[in-house]
Amino acid sequence: MKSLPNSVSRSLQAALLCLAVFACLGASDEGARFTSLGHKLMCVCGCSQVLLECNHVGCTYSDRMRGELMASIDRGENDDLALQDFVQKYGPTVLAAPTATGFNRVAWIMPFLALVLGVMTTIFIVLAWRKRPALAAPGGVLPVSGAELERFRTQARKDTDL
Amino acid sequence: MSQIGSFALLLALALSTYSFLAGVLALVRPGAGSERLGETARRAGIATFAVVFLAALILVISAFQDNFSIAYIYHHSNRDLPAPYKFATLWSGQEGSLLFWSLLLAAYGFVLRLRHKTDARLFAYASAIIAAVQIFFLLLLNFAAHPFALMQGELPADGAGLNPLLQYPEMVIHPPMLYLGYVGFTIPFAFALGALIMRYPGEKWIQITRRWTMVTWAFLTCGVFLGAHWAYSVLGWGGYWGWDPVENASLMPWLTGTAFLHSVMMQEKRGMLKMWNMWLIFATFWLAILGTFLTRSGIISSVHAFAQSSIGGWFKWFLLITLVTFTYFFFKNKSHLRSEHKLESLISRESSFLFNNLLLLLACFTVLWGTWFPLISEYVQGNKVTVGPPFYNKVAIPVALLLLLLTAVGPLLAWRKTSLESLKRNFMWPALGALAIGVLMIIFGVRPWTDIAYFYALMAAMLSALVAFTVASEFIRGGRVISRHTGQNLLASMVHLFHRNTRRYGGYIVHFGVAVVIIGILGTPFNQDKEKEMGFGDKMTIGPYTLVCESYTQDDNPNYSNEWAIINVFKGDRKIETMYPERRFYKASQQPQTLPRIRSTYKEDLYLTYEGLNEQTGRPIIKAHLNPLVMWIWVGVLIMIVGTVLGLIPNAAPVRVTSPARIQPAAAGAGD
Numbered sequence: 001m002k003s004l005p006n007s008v009s010r011s012l013q014a015a016l017l018c019l020a021v022f023a024c025l026g027a028s029d030e031g032a033r034f035t036s037l038g039h040k041l042m043c044v045c046g047c048s049q050v051l052l053e054c055n056h057v058g059c060t061y062s063d064r065m066r067g068e069l070m071a072s073i074d075r076g077e078n079d080d081l082a083l084q085d086f087v088q089k090y091g092p093t094v095l096a097a098p099t100a101t102g103f104n105r106v107a108w109i110m111p112f113l114a115l116v117l118g119v120m121t122t123i124f125i126v127l128a129w130r131k132r133p134a135l136a137a138p139g140g141v142l143p144v145s146g147a148e149l150e151r152f153r154t155q156a157r158k159d160t161d162l
Numbered sequence: 163m164s165q166i167g168s169f170a171l172l173l174a175l176a177l178s179t180y181s182f183l184a185g186v187l188a189l190v191r192p193g194a195g196s197e198r199l200g201e202t203a204r205r206a207g208i209a210t211f212a213v214v215f216l217a218a219l220i221l222v223i224s225a226f227q228d229n230f231s232i233a234y235i236y237h238h239s240n241r242d243l244p245a246p247y248k249f250a251t252l253w254s255g256q257e258g259s260l261l262f263w264s265l266l267l268a269a270y271g272f273v274l275r276l277r278h279k280t281d282a283r284l285f286a287y288a289s290a291i292i293a294a295v296q297i298f299f300l301l302l303l304n305f306a307a308h309p310f311a312l313m314q315g316e317l318p319a320d321g322a323g324l325n326p327l328l329q330y331p332e333m334v335i336h337p338p339m340l341y342l343g344y345v346g347f348t349i350p351f352a353f354a355l356g357a358l359i360m361r362y363p364g365e366k367w368i369q370i371t372r373r374w375t376m377v378t379w380a381f382l383t384c385g386v387f388l389g390a391h392w393a394y395s396v397l398g399w400g401g402y403w404g405w406d407p408v409e410n411a412s413l414m415p416w417l418t419g420t421a422f423l424h425s426v427m428m429q430e431k432r433g434m435l436k437m438w439n440m441w442l443i444f445a446t447f448w449l450a451i452l453g454t455f456l457t458r459s460g461i462i463s464s465v466h467a468f469a470q471s472s473i474g475g476w477f478k479w480f481l482l483i484t485l486v487t488f489t490y491f492f493f494k495n496k497s498h499l500r501s502e503h504k505l506e507s508l509i510s511r512e513s514s515f516l517f518n519n520l521l522l523l524l525a526c527f528t529v530l531w532g533t534w535f536p537l538i539s540e541y542v543q544g545n546k547v548t549v550g551p552p553f554y555n556k557v558a559i560p561v562a563l564l565l566l567l568l569t570a571v572g573p574l575l576a577w578r579k580t581s582l583e584s585l586k587r588n589f590m591w592p593a594l595g596a597l598a599i600g601v602l603m604i605i606f607g608v609r610p611w612t613d614i615a616y617f618y619a620l621m622a623a624m625l626s627a628l629v630a631f632t633v634a635s636e637f638i639r640g641g642r643v644i645s646r647h648t649g650q651n652l653l654a655s656m657v658h659l660f661h662r663n664t665r666r667y668g669g670y671i672v673h674f675g676v677a678v679v680i681i682g683i684l685g686t687p688f689n690q691d692k693e694k695e696m697g698f699g700d701k702m703t704i705g706p707y708t709l710v711c712e713s714y715t716q717d718d719n720p721n722y723s724n725e726w727a728i729i730n731v732f733k734g735d736r737k738i739e740t741m742y743p744e745r746r747f748y749k750a751s752q753q754p755q756t757l758p759r760i761r762s763t764y765k766e767d768l769y770l771t772y773e774g775l776n777e778q779t780g781r782p783i784i785k786a787h788l789n790p791l792v793m794w795i796w797v798g799v800l801i802m803i804v805g806t807v808l809g810l811i812p813n814a815a816p817v818r819v820t821s822p823a824r825i826q827p828a829a830a831g832a833g834d
Contacts, residue, residue: 042548048406050551053399096550098535103543107535111528111557118520126513129434129505 030073037069037082040097044090051096065090163220164232167310170217174210174264175300178293181206185290189283189360200286204275207289210296211265211272218252218265221309225251230318233311234258240321240750242720246334247324253337254328256473257309262338263454264299266345267292274349284367287356288349295348298480306473323750326722330396336388340412343382344450347419349374351447354440358491361498365433368426373810375426379419380806386412387799398756398771400691400787402795405554410533411453414526418446421522428515431577436499437492438519444488449526451481456533507579514572521565528557559618566625566680569673570596570632588639592631599627615687622684629677633670661814668809675805678798685766685791693773695781696727705788707768708732712740714782722746722755727772727784731761743772743784766790 035052043054045061051069054062065086072082086094098104181203188200221234225248230236238255239248247254253262271292278285303309350371357367389412394402403409422442428435455477505512532549540546574580574588603620604610610617641656650658660667694702696711703709712728724746731739744757761768769787776783 040552042550049399049404053401053404091545093536093546093548096548097552097556098539098547098549103539104547107531107539107547107549107553108557110531111524111561114527114531115524115561118524122516122520126505126508126516129501130508 033073033079034070037073037079038066040083041065041069041086041094042096044094163224163227163229164310164312167217167220167224168308170213170220171261171300171303171308171310174213174217174268175297175304177206177210177213178296178300181210182290182293182297185286185293189286189290200282203293204278204286204289207271207275207293210293211268214261214265214268214300217309218261221258221261222249222252225249228321230321231313232309233313234309236313236318236321238321238324240323240721242750243321243324243329244721246331247329250328250334250337251324253341254324254333257303257307257311259337259341260299260302260307261309263341263345264296264303266338266341267296267299267348270345270349271296280370281366283360284353284356284362284370287360288352291352291355292348295352298476302473302476306476321750323748326746326748326751326753326755327396329721329748329755330392332388332392332395336385336392338385339381339388340385343378343385343419344412344415344453346374346378346381347415347443347446347450349378350422351443354443355488355491358440358495358498361495365430368430368439372426372430375419375423376806376810379416379423380803382412382416382419383799383802383806386416387796391796394792395758395760398758400689400758400769400771400785400789401686402792405532405549405551407533408453408457410529411449411456414529415446415449415453417522417526417529418442418449421519421526422446424515424522425519428512432512434501434505434512435515436501437496440492440499442519444484445526448481448484449530451477451484455481509575509580509582509585511572511575511577511580514568514575518565518568518572521561521568525558525561525565528561529554532557555615562680563618563621563625566622566629566677569676570625570628573632573636573670573673588635589632592628592635595631596624596628600624613687619684619687622680626677626680626684629673633674633677636670637667660808661811664811664813665809668805668807668811671805671808672802673805675798675801675803678801679795680798682791682793682795682798685789685794688790690788691785693783693785695776695779696729696784697781702784702786704768704786705766706733707786707788709770709784709786711782711784721750722748725772727770727782729770729784731768741768741770743770745772745774762793764793767792 038052039050041051043049043051043059043062043065045054045059047054047059051062051065068086068089069082072085077085083095098107100108183203184199184206185203188196188203221232224232224235225239226245228235228239228241234255234257235251238258239251243251251258253259271289274285274292275289278289353367353371353374356362386409389409390402393404393409394400422439425435425439425442429439455474507513532553535549536546570592571589574585576584600620600623603623608616608620610620637656637659638652640659641652644650644658645652645655648655648658690704692702692704694700696702696709698711698713700711701708708731710730710732712730714725714727716723716725718724724744726742726744729741729743730737731741739761741759741761743759746755746757747753748755756771756773758769758771760770767787767789769789771785771787773783773785775781
């Protein structure tokens with residue numbers, strides 16, 4: 001395989017480095033982590049809202065839970081550990097989405113599996129339709145007229161109308 | 163009054179049952195007298211409407227009369243409830259909303275039965291099927307969720323009041339719109355099943371139901387988005403869609419209904435997808451009922467918990483019976499549904515419709531799967547899990563983007579076959595325009611590589627632009643051809659073009675509306691919010707706005723007491739508005755409620771909520787959200803509705819060529 005010229009290769013490396021720097025920017029920002037984790041948790045007061053979006057008047061849970069989340073971040077816990085603390089305390093329904101472990105994986109896999117199966121089925125249908133034999137042509141071409149011509153004209157209008 | 167209402171419901175049940183039985187008998191035993199029997203069935207159906215209307219009227223009058231001897235009125239109204247909400251009492255609770263459903267179905271049936279001369283036999287089948295659905299709702303109303311049930315013991319002096327969340331002007335129109343959509347899909351379903359049972363020749367049933375389906379779809383669209391707007395304006399969390407199971411329940415039939423609207427065109431034009439369309443309209447009807455089941459049964463926790471009760475079992479049986487009935491007739495008569503044409507090319511409008519259907523169905527499946535997964539998990543693992551916004555955002559957004567791509571490409575494809583050359587020619591300028599939008603967004607600071615949400619936002623913006631440019635190019639291209647032939651200016655030519663095929667160009671306007679809605683949604687990753695305790699004179703800055711707390715004030719009326727924060731909004735040094743976020747305390751229901759205030763501009767919404775007092779410091783807390791582009795969602799929906807209404811206008815009569823003097827080039831607006 002022909003290798004890239006040096007200048008192009010260096011430019012690509014520089015671009016990749018820039019991307020990595022951008023990706024890492026803000027990774028340690030506590031406010032951003034709080035926002036991100038707070039949107040992965042549900043308020044358990046029964047309002048069925050994401051923790052940071054619960055504005056349930058007089059909610060006795062959300063303030064406390066937000067405080068607990070901030071405390072976890074202050075203790076230097078990583079994301080998984082912080083979320084696990086909540087699961088231990090409030091049960092698995094505190095997580096706003098199923099985890100990617102055990103049976104819960106099925107929740108994530110199914111839509112994509114359905115997409116793959118759907119695409120395959122559609123392609124199969126399309127191919128089957130294309131293979132379907134065309135209607136047999138009549139022996140010789142006869143000019144059409146009158147009502148039959150009008151029927152063709154109507155069909156033609158219909159076929160090209162939309 | 164309540165006795166008259168109860169009697170009316172019983173009479174309606176008897177009439178519906180007669181309409182169904184006599185209608186079926188007249189259809190299966192043709193012979194002398196069957197025509198007259200069928201006519202009595204039709205008239206019984208018409209009378210059902212009058213009687214159900216009477217029952218609904220009595221319930222509304224009872225609300226206005228504060229007749230708290232009726233349990234439903236006691237639970238959903240009170241003396242000081244404003245008149246519009248007393249009217250809305252009809253659909254504010256379980257029993258009333260079922261009565262309202264029954265009323266709408268009877269009204270649709272009434273119109274259908276009046277128009278029976280279009281095709282008497284097909285209409286008779288549809289009428290019998292509608293009567294069967296009506297029987298189910300009337301059975302519920304008479305025996306499981308009676309709206310005229312009386313209070314036991316001493317009569318209360320006042321009612322328990324309407325749920326505060328429902329005391330908002332949009333609540334007066336959101337449920338009717340949604341129900342008009344849900345119930346309306348019964349009509350195309352009834353025609354489809356009727357056509358299947360009688361092995362109806364041709365596609366006329368689709369032409370008959372086309373307007374019904376479009377009108378129903380428009381109502382459902384209105385209902386879904388009014389719900390979103392209501393959530394945004396009342397719930398106070400700063401968003402409009404929370405993937406709540408009941409929101410999902412309204413979205414599912416909308417998705418299948420949208421797929422049906424597209425795929426029927428293949429049946430109409432090419433005689434294809436006949437079986438698919440049958441299942442699609444059945445699924446839409448079935449999902450509308452399933453949505454009601456989800457709302458009512460309480461098996462899935464939802465913010466719409468006010469509607470829960472024990473009538474889920476009835477719905478389960480109804481869903482099962484409809485599934486079995488439909489499946490039976492489908493397999494009995496499926497030989498009648500063979501396609502008439504073959505697919506000639508992969509690059510054709512037929513293919514695009516197939517993939518469009520696939521994606522819409524996939525989106526529907528994703529929503530259905532996410533809604534039911536907590537129950538599946540409980541069954542398999544023994545514990546429930548939550549399937550909330552992070553799941554849907556990850557799974558549904560890629561599907562939505564693919565759909566948007568198809569929305570852009572589909573109209574450029576011709577029926578049967580499209581040459582790559584013509585696709586390239588039509589697609590180049592819209593694609594370049596979309597690309598330019600993407601580059602501009604990156605230049606102006608969107609960094610798609612820093613967060614997947616920004617990547618999605620960028621893609622959504624580019625694809626929305628692609629849709630908009632495609633629609634514009636279709637209008638311009640067609641308009642130019644007409645302009646060349648008629649000498650009219652381009653604008654007049656485009657109007658002319660539209661009138662020649664209102665359905666097609668109305669559809670394009672709907673597509674444009676969808677693109678505008680997506681533009682509104684793609685602001686979400688850039689939302690900001692801040693929360694602060696604000697005493698007099700305290701300031702908070704969010705985005706370009708500085709909020710200064712001027713004061714707090716209170717008020718009182720018979721229905722509720724309230725407290726406003728008075729917040730002056732500055733942009734730079736200029737005061738631009740004073741906003742009054744509010745907290746209410748409803749006296750009858752003894753429930754508090756937060757009412758946000760929103761300053762909407764084409765760029766962003768400033769959204770303020772008065773959260774209440776900090777228990778430790780006693781100081782009021784104000785939360786501010788800055789939500790970019792939200793206004794475009796509502797503008798987009800309006801465009802979608804306008805497009806649908808325009809699509810309902812009959813086409814201008816085609817010009818008939820009487821002399822074969824010269825072959826004209828293919829006219830614009832007549833397909834590519």
